[in-house]
Amino acid sequence: MNIPLISQLLAHRQPSKNLGFAALVLALLLPASAAFAQTTVVNSASAQPPAGVLNTNTGADGAGKVSASDTDSVSVPPKVTLVKTASSSNFIIGKTGQYYDITVTVASGPTSAAITIADNLPTGISLSGAPTKEASSTSNGVLSGCPATGTTLAGCQIAANASSGTIVIRVPVAVGSTATTGTNTATASGGGDPACNGTAACTSTTPPVAVGANAIVTTPDSGTVGGVAGGTVEANIVGDDTIGGNTATLGGSGNATVKQDPGSPAWPAYIQLNTTTGAVTVDPASPAGTYPVQYELCEVANPTNCKTETVTVTITPSISVVKTASASSFTVGAPGQYYDITVTVASGPTSAAITIADNLPTGISLSGAPTKEASSTSNGALSGCPATGNNLT
Incomplete structure (x- = not known):
């Protein structure tokens, strides 16, 4: 490369004078971007004496020009980015199988340090198990230290030497009745990326995630029984009701509870509701009549998610x-x-x-x-x- 400054300096040299030995040092500052995507950089420079000046350097060419090259190694730091998504745009309180995915992408790997994952889950949402690395990941990064309970990912990290590619972290969550939103932000820091220090460059927020309740669908029930002997009006009044599309079931492993609706008039003392089986019965020697009574069906996973329905009991004389x-x-x-x-x-x-x-x-x-x-x-x-x-x- 020609450097006019050197030529100008040499132009001041007089051939008839003995100037002795002189050295000129130039410093060239290169932008960092010029070194990316390379492992070595070779830079060459040359000096051409002005006309009439004899260059006695043995390395000079016929015109007196001398050249030199410098080779330097280039260290390319890894780049870390992440994206956080939710399993649905609408989380359901009490529903199983809901999760977040945190996808960490490593470019120019391997990483030179561990990548720390930070995430404070929204109010009412907690871990339902330890986050895991998904099979769809393309990086060999090793995930460790993630907690199985709580509301943060404290201790969760990807070990150093993670190759270029993606590490998809599946974060299983439980959505409680106090949750109002599932929108959430995760942050990655470290990995040797100088820009990845917890700032926006390594932070990702999910698209908006609403929180709702499972739909409860009930069906009115009715039955007739003789008042003298009494008996069963309905074997299970919730048997044709659903919660979140699933049949309502009672008992220890059920998804529902049932009781006489506290907001409606009290049931007659001779009409009974078995809250374990859902059976409605009439006591012997009960007076005849038609009695529309109300029951309340609630979701076990979300006890405030309830619906009231009517069962009409007819007692015949x-x-x-x-x-x-x-x-x-x-x-x-x-x-x-x-x-x-x-x-x-x-x-x-x-x-x-x-x-x-x-x-x-x-x-x-x-x-x-x-x-x-x-x-x-x-x-x-x-x-x-x-x-x-x-x-x-």
Whole structure:
């Protein structure tokens, strides 16, 4: 390369004078970017004396020009970047299998120092297991020291000498009922990257991640049982309900709990709800009627995620009838003869009218309208009975 400054200096030299030995040292500052992607740098320079000046250097060419080269090794530092993503744009409280992925990319590897991963999880979100290196990773970087519980990745690092490529870190999380957002930032530092010191160059934030609850879908239930004997109205009122698309199940390993809805009127004392099995039963000798009662279904993993539904319990009365005659032998033409028809209602009140039908034997006819006797114990009102004829239509 020609350096005019040297030529200018040599131009001041007079051939007739003995100037002795002189040395000129030039310092050239090169930008760092010129050395990237190289392992060695060779720089050559030459000096050309001006016309009329004889260069007696034995290394000079025929024109008196001398040249020199310098070879230097170049150290290229690794570059570390990372990207953090979530398994979904909407985390679900209590749902299993949710996670973050932190993808650390190493360029110009291997790294010369460990890479430290820092991450403070959002409120209500915690580790559900130790972060692991995914099989999709392309770098040989070794992940270690990651905690299995808690809300930070304190101690999590990738060992030095990680080759160029990616290290995908899967961070399994549990989303609790206090979580309001899953948006989160992770930071990588070290690795020998001079720019990777916890600043924005080595920080990544997930796209927005909302937090919601599993959808609870319920179905109204109903059933009928006789009030005298009582019995089961519905074997499991949550059997046709779902939480997050899964059938609601009760008990120790279930995903749901059920109880009488505390915000609705209390259930009658003779209608029972088994909170372990979901069965609705009616006690024996319970009064007839239709009872729409409310139950509350809640998610075990998110106890505040609840829904209220109705089960309609119908209790029917029991009706029996006994007919007797005033004597075991009727006398033709004798006055004061009659039949008694005793209708017994159990588990009343009745929900509809009771119709009495009776066709009298041949030769026997009504001598007046049937009446309700004073010995009756039910408040049932008798009406519409004919006073003549041979039937009770």
